[in-house]
Amino acid sequence: MARATGKSEVVYERLKGDIESLRLRPGAKLSEVQLSEELGASRTPVREAIRRLAGEGLVDFVPGEVARVAPISLGGARALFEFRMLLEPRAAASVATAGAADERVLVPFRGLLERLEEFDESFRALDAAEQARSYQKFYDMSEGFDQALIAACRNPYLARTIRDLRSQTARLRNLSHSGPRRMLTSLEEHRAMLKAVTQGDAPAAEAACRHHLAQTLRALIDSLTGQDFAIGADVQLDAAH
Template identity: 45%
Template structure:
């Protein structure tokens, strides 16, 4: 294989990986869905070699399950795994929030201004009525908060740990956001987190993000257990 061919293959693999990862995160490729290679080739427009490389990367991240003589499958949502994920998030994200609040006291990178601007847009949305547009903007603003928090986290190990969890937290967020009655409450929680961060209050920031995570976890499990039995087909109950 020539160098040019290898580079082109790597580029196609990266594009296929990014597409499939995005579709898994947003539920377009649902938990438990089988992914025959021929379908993935047609779906991504890439050849078999780049598709196989993309699948290997996604399997290494726990988003796809590979078993001998079976088509790749989007990993199911595990209740035990979700609990473990939130347990870990409650350890690292409050620590990150406290570190960000501390760093914003002597902010030289304009991070505080970004959080203030986001806070105003969250507050404006909070006064709006629930609608499809509301839900879309809600998802965009809360994702922006997550991105800002990671970007502002001064400890690179904390930031990387949070970033690597994002594909899994996004999949669980789809379940939490199905409870539309909680979206306005979640906005209030994000506003509180922004206020604590910009105010440089480490303890308040850590407490605010801990409370938010507790509420998100509760919403997810209430949604799962209150669902019709057939709707849990893509959820592992152990």
């Protein structure tokens, strides 16, 4: 799909950011007229941005009807994470293997591990209110790990597929890291992944990544069932999950 430019790109980035951050809630209406007024743009770039977001699965759009932010469903979240568990642990293992042969691959991961250790020490010393204001720093490091993994993955098809899922996973991340307890456990999970990668331990990197994704899915399910989201009809939890 061709990349939009100019005003359409600005509108796209704004709407995408609002959807991923949950400022625009699942199920929210996306009126072209209202968005045009709010964003200071004509309806054409707004329409182009909505269609582009629909192509990424972030918006439900039927021509002639009002578009809506795509709902978040338990079934959809599970399916996404099952797919991620097939891809990302394999990528982590391949990067660890590549790093064992070429230490230059490990440079960004060592830097992230150092930043993570510094953040951990300072985060634990903060009160609850200060911790809440620090969440974005951790999100940035988490995103940094994901992007470093994509960049270092030697299989271009695997890297591209993981990258293409980022739009879907971004807003789920903002749900799953819903409090300081999950923040700290996620921090430990990222530490384990980073240590395994920087040590060139492919089996440990694969296992740590799979464990992190499984725990993130559990936190996400807990968050979805405890908040007022448009989560669709498939909300019954299977005991096996």
